[in-house]
Amino acid sequence: MTESALPRIGMGTFRLKGNEARDAVKSALSLGYRHIDTAQMYENESEVGDGITSSGIPRREVFLTTKIWHDQLAKHDLINSLQESLRRLKTDHVDLTLIHWPSPDDEVPMEEYLGALRDAQREGLTTHIGISNFTCTQMDQAISILGENAIMTNQVEVHPFLANRKVVDHAQKLGITVTGYMPLAVGKVMEDQTLIQIAEARNLTPAQVALAWVASRGIVVIPSSTRPSHQKANLDALDVELTPEEIARIDALDRNERIANPSFAPTWD
Template sequence: MSTLTLPNPGLGTFRLKGDTLKRTIHDALDLGYRHIDTAQMYDNEQDVGAAIAASDVPRESLFLTTKVWHDRLEPASLKASVRESLEKLGTDYVNLLLIHWPSPDDAVPMADYLKALHEVQQAGQARHIGVSNFTIAQVDRALEILGPDALLTNQVEVHPFLQNREVVEHCQARGLTVTGYMPLAVGKVLEDETLKGIAEAHGVTPAQVALAWIRSCGVVAIPSSTRREHLAANLEAFEIMLSDEELQAIAGLDRGERIADPDFAPDWD
């Protein structure tokens, strides 16, 4: 499926709540963002919904993603979770519904929760479905269960220090768009000398270089920021063209530095 389905970049909302989140969404939509990423676990769907409702941007022009947490994967619980999310978001549907994490130790069989996810889509509550934090083997299993064109994306951690190349390339080869979360490595990109050097050459910031690199990999980024000037800069980053030499230098920064690695995570590739 084309990455055009998923506007790039999107706005990540992890850890944002209340008036801060509402103001951030207002600024982002004003600047031209049309993709907002939230999750039930973020405990901010109600604020996201209020911000969207207060916006002049019509709902049909927005791409809205939410996710089902791993303790709600039993089919009846998953469907109830989606109904709760839609109520909080103040919408009849999300554009993309993700399984946030695979079921730890396969406590709920994948076939059970993916079929429930597909049924939610068939009921019109999600335009697209996908997964998050799935390994290569789990992606392949999911596609065996649902069929080769069923999933839009696998959302995984991607930044210059964890480039996740095997997962990215495998998903893209199977027709999935990859969405990269924590694309700025929670600010660590700002301190890297290689990125700073490339940024200086372009008259931009290291964060913008990191986002330009992610775009060059064909990955959809969902950076998070509460400052309007940073939101604007993140959009502008997608116009930056890096040279082959610069891309090669960034490729050399991969050190497998994983930031999101909870105790219930799968055995990573």
Template sequence: MTSSPSLPAFGLGTFRLQGQVVIDSVRNALDLGYRAIDTAQIYGNEAEVGQAIADSGVPRGELFITTKVWTEHLAGDRLVQSLKDSLARLRTDQVDLTLIHWPSPGSAVPVAEFMGALAEAQARGLTRLIGVSNFNTALLREAIAAVGADRIATHQIELHPYLQNRAVADFARSQGIHTTSYMTLAYGKVLGDPVLADIARAHGATTAQVALAWAMQLGYAVIPSSTRRDNLASNLKARPLRLTGEDMARIAALDRGERLVNPEGLAPAWD
């Protein structure tokens, strides 16, 4: 399994989880050994994530916390304050990674402006690492021009067996930028896939474990979410799973460009 030196290959996602549900998910995950937690301002659950972390007793130094700045806060005079608000909700002085969640709709805020503000937040010690999410290649080029590729710790994108996003992932790799796969299980669609099921049987694994292992074996980080403790525990078992070259080739052939997250008014023109 490969990963950026400072970026965990495996973490917990919290998209769509609210209230006590997200508290329980984070608490169970931390109890099971997860140490990377991914949230976002727009998820409306930063305070609950912060509460679950505080209640867990896990030392802050052992954790990797990611949040994402929402589009309303991208302007240069708003981004830093919005991140400070996130830190207060998360009950921490610094997050490990802050991402631009989506590019500014209609380019209302130029990439150079919000990346500059994000770099300023990093310089002030509010975030250890910075990165982007849901960019296309053209926007990635702009972000690189603004702060340099070496400052961009990761690019988080929808990436699963049915949407392998090779153009943008390959461009990121060529620039030394790590990729984080979200929606690696395609909203659960991969769980019934016959090819993945066949590979899973051969390894004594689950289809979810196979999909997660596939992404990690390609060098991507994964952040699957679950509200069930047994699924959280099962997902962790993807980490030591090693797929064969034939397995990887069979999964590569499943790509059909099936994009599940494409919000109108937010999404860029995808590669």
């Protein structure tokens, strides 16, 4: 699995609904995004599918990711729910399917749901497979089940206030690409004085500085934005090269501030 198979930036669609989701996806694709990230739990797969089909961009040029919610992890539920996702997305396959969260309290054994995910891949429902919100131990377990090079990515929360170094380093050591969600810490990066200072000195926005920092670690970023001007700025952030001194200043902002932390989350590293 080459890292280049997963575009370095994607359009995140968490919290986007209805026409807002449709228009944001269509706008992102028109600006040059080729990676769209959704999930069953977002309840917007249908609108995301509309945005892709109405964009005029051929489906084969769009890298499309969805995620299986934790109440659909039993073997037959997983396959059936993915087929329903494909119907909503108006496509015959997705490029990447993730297990959104490991099964709470291992209610469904990992062997069962990762085996079902592998079956979905063999059936052509998804080109690549991966995981999300898995700990270091869970990544090791997943590789022992699926083998090396089977898992394309582990999608986890990463932003300047949650560097998530242990998980990121372990994934990269295992050859698993890390995708960082909430890279802008749901807007909190815009209020941080260090990021504001670096941004002003470089004629950038704090969001661009935060994205450049995440990307500098070899992490795929999936910011969520509805405004075309912000989407374009986020895309441009990938061309920003931060200095070692700037990176060190941003590194110092890590305070283990986790935003996505539901009651069913695993015990974090």
